[in-house]
Amino acid sequence: MTAPRPESWIRVTPAGLHVEPGGFHIDPNRMVERAVITHGHADHARPGNFHVLATLQAVRYGETLRIGEVEVRLVPAGHVLGSAQIVLDWRGCRVVVSGDYKRRPDPTCAPFEPVRCDLFITEATFGLPVFRHPPDGHEIDKLLHSRSLFPERVHLVGAYSLGKCQRVLALLRRQGYDAPIYLHGAHLAMTELYQRFGLDFGELRPALGRPKKELEGQILLAPPGATGDGWAAKLPDPLVAMASGWMRVKQRAKQFGVELPLVISDHADWDELCQTMREVEAPEIWVTHGNEEALIRQAELYGLRARALSLVGFEDDEA
Numbered sequence: 001m002t003a004p005r006p007e008s009w010i011r012v013t014p015a016g017l018h019v020e021p022g023g024f025h026i027d028p029n030r031m032v033e034r035a036v037i038t039h040g041h042a043d044h045a046r047p048g049n050f051h052v053l054a055t056l057q058a059v060r061y062g063e064t065l066r067i068g069e070v071e072v073r074l075v076p077a078g079h080v081l082g083s084a085q086i087v088l089d090w091r092g093c094r095v096v097v098s099g100d101y102k103r104r105p106d107p108t109c110a111p112f113e114p115v116r117c118d119l120f121i122t123e124a125t126f127g128l129p130v131f132r133h134p135p136d137g138h139e140i141d142k143l144l145h146s147r148s149l150f151p152e153r154v155h156l157v158g159a160y161s162l163g164k165c166q167r168v169l170a171l172l173r174r175q176g177y178d179a180p181i182y183l184h185g186a187h188l189a190m191t192e193l194y195q196r197f198g199l200d201f202g203e204l205r206p207a208l209g210r211p212k213k214e215l216e217g218q219i220l221l222a223p224p225g226a227t228g229d230g231w232a233a234k235l236p237d238p239l240v241a242m243a244s245g246w247m248r249v250k251q252r253a254k255q256f257g258v259e260l261p262l263v264i265s266d267h268a269d270w271d272e273l274c275q276t277m278r279e280v281e282a283p284e285i286w287v288t289h290g291n292e293e294a295l296i297r298q299a300e301l302y303g304l305r306a307r308a309l310s311l312v313g314f315e316d317d318e319a
């Protein structure tokens with residue numbers, strides 16, 4: 001018996017990617033009966049679904065379970081704590097949905113595992129050859145160097161609360177920075193969650209209510225939206241930094257009023273996307289979630305079938 005073609009059982013519907021023989025959606029963008037979720041970012045995990053399957057709360061990496069007629073397994077995606085690729089097996093056909101992923105080591109989450117498959121559905125947030133992320137240690141050194149140049153200014157680093165904040169904390173410690181690090185209130189709960197999973201970030205202090213004098217020369221992490229608001233204006237001469245793959249684009253840095261752009265991304269860059277397409281050895285690639293065209297062309301150069309998977313409601317700014 002020949003295995004079914006992927007498009008005969010995995011379809012794009014208005015609610016998102018639907019796995020027909022399993023009766024569930026992956027990262028649906030609206031309420032559905034059954035959902036399998038790759039990770040906790042808002043563009044993937046929306047509230048209100050009836051039955052939800054994800055890591056952290058429900059299944060462990062590597063456990064296989066059956067939903068309808070489909071075997072489902074979650075394997076690490078290396079994006080943020082708990083992020084998963086979804087491996088689907090049905091009648092001899094294997095499909096892997098990457099969710100968001102990256103390939104470089106991240107001390108705060110399990111590394112991406114390439115899984116051989118018949119169809120690989122990949123994200124493409126940074127799917128253009130201009131996106132090549134520098135080594136993250138290099139970016140952290142830029143921050144530490146700036147701090148030594150401006151010892152009286154607070155270094156206010158914009159970073160998303162789930163993943164990026166904790167990665168920057170871990171990288172700072174890895175580069176030998178051992179002073180207390182200050183956190184905006186929005187980062188506290190998520191960072192505590194990471195600590196419950198055994199991560200150690202050294203001494204952290206809530207920034208709230210600290211005298212100006214205490215914050216001089218310190219590093220303070222805040223959500224990207226908070227770096228330009230009234231709260232930030234009360235800090236001692238803040239120097240605004242931002243940790244994001246988009247900081248590769250000068251226009252974006254300018255738009256956010258960022259003085260010190262740090263190119264630190266939780267998404268695969270161009271080279272990692274290409275490397276991954278080859279490693280999973282899938283003859284067919286569907287591309288979603290970003291810059292589809294260039295990656296499709298690259299897949300075709302590798303001799304693969306490739307197409308854009310146009311999902312509604314997918315937009316990424318937690319890059």
Ligand SMILES: [Zn+2]
Nearest residue numbers: 041079100318
């Ligand atoms: Zn994400």
Ligand SMILES: [Zn+2]
Nearest residue numbers: 041043100316
């Ligand atoms: Zn995303």
